Amino acid sequence: MNFICILAILLITLGSSHGRRTDSPGTERRRGCKEGRARKVFNMVLEVCDGKDWIPIAADMQEMENGLKKLNKDVRELEMGLVQNPPRGCSDVRTRYLQHTGEDPEEGYYHVRPSTDMYKVYCEFPESAASWTRVGLWDQSWEYDGEKENLTVSLLSDRDHKMIRESNFSKVSINCDISLSFKADAVNNPTTLVALELQRKNNESRSVNVTIPTGDRESYTRVRLMRSSCTKLICQEKIGQPTQCGEGGLPSAGSTSPDLLLTQLQFLPQGRRRSAFSFHGTFYYALFE
Structure with a gap:
């Protein structure tokens, strides 16, 4: 008889505890949340709190991931192009970077092949769209x-x-x-x-x-x-x-x-x-x- 009473008390306690831990997302939205806090829903959808509501950002992260993959692909293609088919000069370096990345390259050393020989040259890329070779x-x-x-x-x-x-x-x-x-x-x-x-x-x-x-x-x-x-x-x-x-x-x-x-x-x-x-x-x- 004592065993049955103890078991009933344990079941009631576990049920009460389980109920406190399983509030739905909608319930937390109504209560508000702490800004900057992040959580997963069903281990799949990532949400971040803006101080009032939980905002799902899984779609934005996927878009960012796809963008990074494309950028890495463009950079690899650019690097292979610079090695296998070197630019003729600093102007050609700038054209290729703009084509693959949409941005100007950084000032610094690059390898170019204006004719038959390869040269390591210092390129400048001012905002005027000029491409200078510093010697x-x-x-x-x-x-x-x-x-x-x-x-x-x-x-x-x-x-x-x-x-x-x-x-x-x-x-x-x-x-x-x-x-x-x-x-x-x-x-x-x-x-x-x-x-x-x-x-x-x-x-x-x-x-x-x-x-x-x-x-x-x-x-x-x-x-x-x-x-x-x-x-x-x-x-x-x-x-x-x-x-x-x-x-x-x-x-x-x-x-x-x-x-x-x-x-x-x-x-x-x-x-x-x-x-x-x-x-x-x-x-x-x-x-x-």
């Missing part, structure tokens, strides 16, 4: 003043030079913060600047050497990069004294050179009479399109 040096610092040893500073590599020729760019913009000046008064070892002369008319460039030749002991030759330009050299003279302006590829006295993209500076200060020079800055690069 040169940046994030560095130069502090050279009349060094006693031979000094060669390469601003563009031979491979950069080759890539520029193969890419057939139509626009170029040179950016710098450098100051460059040198003098050669009766020097034994002349200073030489190797540069690309930018022929804007035909969209071509040719390599030139600008050299201060050995001069008379009393000569006065001063060459510097114009402060208002990253591309033009000016040669100065002193009235009544001989000068090398107009020789060795230098512009004539008081005039400026054509637009030049410097590729290498060769300072050769050895010997009893040496040139004096100064070269300072942190970046010197060209943007090609």
Whole structure:
């Protein structure tokens, strides 16, 4: 008899507890819910509380999942295309990213193949829809003043030079913060600047050497990069004294050179009479399109 009473009490207790735990979703909606709380209904439909009601979001999550799958597929296709069929230049990189993702690519390094060779280049993608190829040096610092040893500073590599020729760019913009000046008064070892002369008319460039030749002991030759330009050299003279302006590829006295993209500076200060020079800055690069 006691056993039957105990069993009846347990059944009543379990039934009451079960009833408290199985409120329907509709019941909780009427009572309200805590904002930000999430729950599953029948282990299938996910709902989130907005502070008043439970809002089902399973459909939105499925849409997001489908969107991510499509984006991953587009990115894989883009990556395979960049490897198997490299873009010809930064403009082609931008076109492909827009086609596959609907967004512009990030600024940085990409592999391109303008002709037969592959090059790793730095691409810029400004909001103007232009696509620039950056060539040169940046994030560095130069502090050279009349060094006693031979000094060669390469601003563009031979491979950069080759890539520029193969890419057939139509626009170029040179950016710098450098100051460059040198003098050669009766020097034994002349200073030489190797540069690309930018022929804007035909969209071509040719390599030139600008050299201060050995001069008379009393000569006065001063060459510097114009402060208002990253591309033009000016040669100065002193009235009544001989000068090398107009020789060795230098512009004539008081005039400026054509637009030049410097590729290498060769300072050769050895010997009893040496040139004096100064070269300072942190970046010197060209943007090609």
